[in-house]
Amino acid sequence: MKLLKHSRDKIGDFQERVFLHIPAGLIIGIPVLGWAFAYIFKAYEENEDAHTRDQAWKDYFGALVGAVIMTLLCTGALIWLISGLIS
Numbered sequence: 704m705k706l707l708k709h710s711r712d713k714i715g716d717f718q719e720r721v722f723l724h725i726p727a728g729l730i731i732g733i734p735v736l737g738w739a740f741a742y743i744f745k746a747y748e749e750n751e752d753a754h755t756r757d758q759a760w761k762d763y764f765g766a767l768v769g770a771v772i773m774t775l776l777c778t779g780a781l782i783w784l785i786s787g788l789i790s
Contacts, residue, residue, distance in 0.1 A: 721765035728769020734777060737770070 727744055731737040744766060752759035 724765030728766035732773025
């Protein structure tokens with residue numbers, strides 16, 4: 704059973720590629736460090752897609768999922784820290 708499906712997926716590897724690139728997105732979601740890694744990741748994916756034509760949008764989607772997860776975790780940690788300092 705596939706958890707993630709997409710209508711644009713011509714190869715059938717959308718779920719695997721998304722899960723494979725979530726760790727890269729976790730790094731991208733870290734404040735300050737993430738911007739540099741995002742540019743490196745984007746350049747790498749564009750170069751790879753130019754040679755293999757492997758639908759790089761799947762990799763971007765996985766990285767975006769990881770970045771959202773890390774952003775939510777960092778925001779929650781910041782709110783927890785500030786609320787601990789206030790009270």
